[in-house]
Amino acid sequence: MRSAQVVSKRTREMNVGARERWISMISGSLLALYGMTKHSRRGRAMALAGSYLVYRGKTGYCPVYHALGIHAAGIGLRERIKIEKSITVDRPREEVYRFWRNFENLPLFMEHLAAVRSSNGRSHWVAKEAPGGLRIEWDTEITEERENEVIKWRTPENADIRHKGSVRFKDAPGNRGTEVTLKMRYYPPAGKAGVAVAKVLKGITGRQVEEELRHFKQIMETDGVPNPAS
Numbered sequence: 001m002r003s004a005q006v007v008s009k010r011t012r013e014m015n016v017g018a019r020e021r022w023i024s025m026i027s028g029s030l031l032a033l034y035g036m037t038k039h040s041r042r043g044r045a046m047a048l049a050g051s052y053l054v055y056r057g058k059t060g061y062c063p064v065y066h067a068l069g070i071h072a073a074g075i076g077l078r079e080r081i082k083i084e085k086s087i088t089v090d091r092p093r094e095e096v097y098r099f100w101r102n103f104e105n106l107p108l109f110m111e112h113l114a115a116v117r118s119s120n121g122r123s124h125w126v127a128k129e130a131p132g133g134l135r136i137e138w139d140t141e142i143t144e145e146r147e148n149e150v151i152k153w154r155t156p157e158n159a160d161i162r163h164k165g166s167v168r169f170k171d172a173p174g175n176r177g178t179e180v181t182l183k184m185r186y187y188p189p190a191g192k193a194g195v196a197v198a199k200v201l202k203g204i205t206g207r208q209v210e211e212e213l214r215h216f217k218q219i220m221e222t223d224g225v226p227n228p229a230s
Helices: 018-036 041-059 063-068 093-101 103-108 193-201 206-222
Strands: 080-089 113-119 122-127 137-146 150-154 162-171 178-187
Touching: 018 041, 080 206, 093 103, 093 150, 093 162, 093 178, 093 206, 103 113, 137 162, 178 206
Parallel strands: none
Antiparallel strands: 080 178, 113 122, 122 137, 137 150, 150 162, 162 178
């Protein structure tokens, strides 16, 4: 059985916003120039760091952001957190679909969620409280659903925190259960209010979602639903 893995995509897509790119290029250029005036090991290190910042700004690509699964939408704080993961679960597709379809089950394995309350195709999501007492909540509605195949959901267009996601289910090769592919996008709000929200949402990294999917796999394959408080 394979564990969670990144769905294939372009390795080096732009993941730094426009404002941040300009800051990187300006600060990097100044740092590199200053470092070159210092004929010392520290000066060479400063020049190297400055060159990296210039590269980061010019290309719009940050390997650290890439490792964390963070992708930029383009400008300032309107950066999106983009995550795509898949995993194979050794259970029938109908059973896996049925468990996921009840969104209230999601906090059982998604560590970044405190609760999800669902009714008539609409859900209210609550993220775990962030440092400083910040509580992030949003509403979603199902936009597309095909039984045992796919569920798609998204927030309303006027939502302060925009989010959309989808999960697909298909039979794994060799009768090895069900292949589950999860895609999620989070769009922090613009302006000063979005700074704290962006920091919290960027904690939802690709690596964390991998762990959450492994937890989901464990729940399904052992027929054991853990206590939400555990």
